[in-house]
Amino acid sequence: MALKSKSVEKRHKQSEVRRLRNKAAKSSARTCAKKFVAAVHAKDEALAKAKLQELCKELDTARGKGILTRNAVSRKKSRMMKLYNVSFAAAK
DSSP states (O other), rough: OOOSSSHHHHHHHHHHHHHHHHHHHHHHHHHHHHHHHHHHHTOHHHHHHHHHHHHHHHHHHHHHTSOOOOOHHHHHHHHHHHHHHHHHTOOO
């Protein structure tokens, strides 16, 4: 497909690079979330705490790069912390 101008071609290449970078960051955050949930379901408090910290770092990084919005990051972190607290509150 021939694009209309050089600037259009360049903009298309730039958007494709950004799309792939954003996709990788989102995928990484989702993977961290799955590992955290798996640790919670396995009742491993130490591993779950470590995975929660890793997840928060991934989400904050995505937020800093403008990939996720502030509210989305806050919502995800809140839900994961709530899951952690509810799961391990009885153990204390």
